[in-house]
Amino acid sequence: MKNKIKIVIPAAGEGRRLKPHTHTTPKPLLSVAGKPIIGHIMERIKDLNPKEVIIIIGPNGSQIEKYLEENYSLNFQFVIQEDPKGLGDAVYRAKPYFTDEPCLIILGDTIIDMPLENLLKEENWIGVKKVDDPKRFGIVEIRDGEITKIVEKPAEPKSNLAIVGIYYIFDSSALFKALEKIIKENIKTKGEYQLSDALELMIEEGIVFRAQTVEYWLDCGTPEALIQTNRYLLQNNNYFKPRPNALIRPPVYIHDTAIIENSIVGPFVSISEDVEIRNSIIKDSIINQGAYIENSLLEHSILGENSVVKEKPLHLNLGSFSIFETS
CATH class of the missing domain: 2.160.10.10 (Hexapeptide repeat proteins)
Structure with missing residues (x-):
């Protein structure tokens, strides 16, 4: 399975909460525990031997491209997201590189410790973790381990299981069909095309997703979170x-x-x-x-x-x- 898989890493975010550092350095290249954030992600996926790794970058993403090509021998494809229209739009830009291969999506500012090599099977899943303030996140509602509903940053959450930024879809053609629908029909949440809306559409059509609990979720979205992530990673680095x-x-x-x-x-x-x-x-x-x-x-x-x-x-x-x- 792992030699068929293709991996999509959205890495075009501006990193507004990490300014002033992101004035000069793209967020995925910010250093933590001696390595850029995206470098830690690469260390976790390189042994999966993916067929391709599609990196979605912003207009100023050449530094990311240079770093990855100089430090890793994976088969990279770089796609530019000119305007920040949302995570759904970013992932949809990888469509030309897929037919129906399995697709693993990992957000470019998130480091996750989990045994990926054991999880890439014929079963869709979304990585989740219990949180204290689910209003800040996309959340899933589950029944018997299966996801019944996905809601992006709900005002009144019915679950405390937050989506942590890693997704596995066995048949990528179904994913891109759902993404195409929300974009063509201009279905937006909070002004953007959300990946969660496409996944919710897939669930409504009967496609089964399992909630995969993530033990260690290292968010790198704020200075405080970056320091906490540095603290955790140094214990093994x-x-x-x-x-x-x-x-x-x-x-x-x-x-x-x-x-x-x-x-x-x-x-x-x-x-x-x-x-x-x-x-x-x-x-x-x-x-x-x-x-x-x-x-x-x-x-x-x-x-x-x-x-x-x-x-x-x-x-x-x-x-x-x-x-x-x-x-």
Whole structure:
């Protein structure tokens, strides 16, 4: 089965909640635990040996294309979504690459830990997880393990099972038929063509979907969520070489080119290449390429590429090339 499967990864989102970082870097390329978000997704799918991986990118998605082609030997196809018309529209743009092959859809800003190789069979499913605030998510209602209804961000949810951003459809022709219908008939929810509306249409037509519980769902949609995801992934991605003038408290990821002097780093810190840290204490933070930190205490922070921090701040969310300095 796995050598027949095709995978669709919508990665065209603007990442508005992650600004200022997404001013210069597409959301799927934001670093977490030493690797871009989409890199962590690739690590989870590469052993499935998919026939094709179709990446839906925005007009400025060339950085994503470059990263994937330079780092992974999968058969990629890149499709541009010019205007953000919704997830349903994004997935529909992959239609030319399908006839009726099995289709696995994984959102490009979501990292999910689950045994995919055991789940790609002749059965449709949608990944779900119980949440405390289902109004924020698309949710499913189920009976005897089968999904009976899908509702996008309901005002009065009848279920707390949230859709987490991974979907498996055994016969992709049925999916694209439903997507074509909602687009041609201009069926929108909250002003966009929703994938959930197409899936609900399939269910109404008698196509069976099972709810597949996901144990670990790592959302990367906000700075706070990115830091939480970094914390989780570092528990299995701890990497650093000892520095003679630094105290390192694992788990951390520290690139070999980073310079750390007279500082305490960790736990739960990711440091990218060419970073310099001097006379500082850093914990629970993500420090991106080329950043410079001196005489500072940082906690629960994200520093963009080539940003500069000098003196005293405790919590920062700086985009690329930002400078924070106190006298």
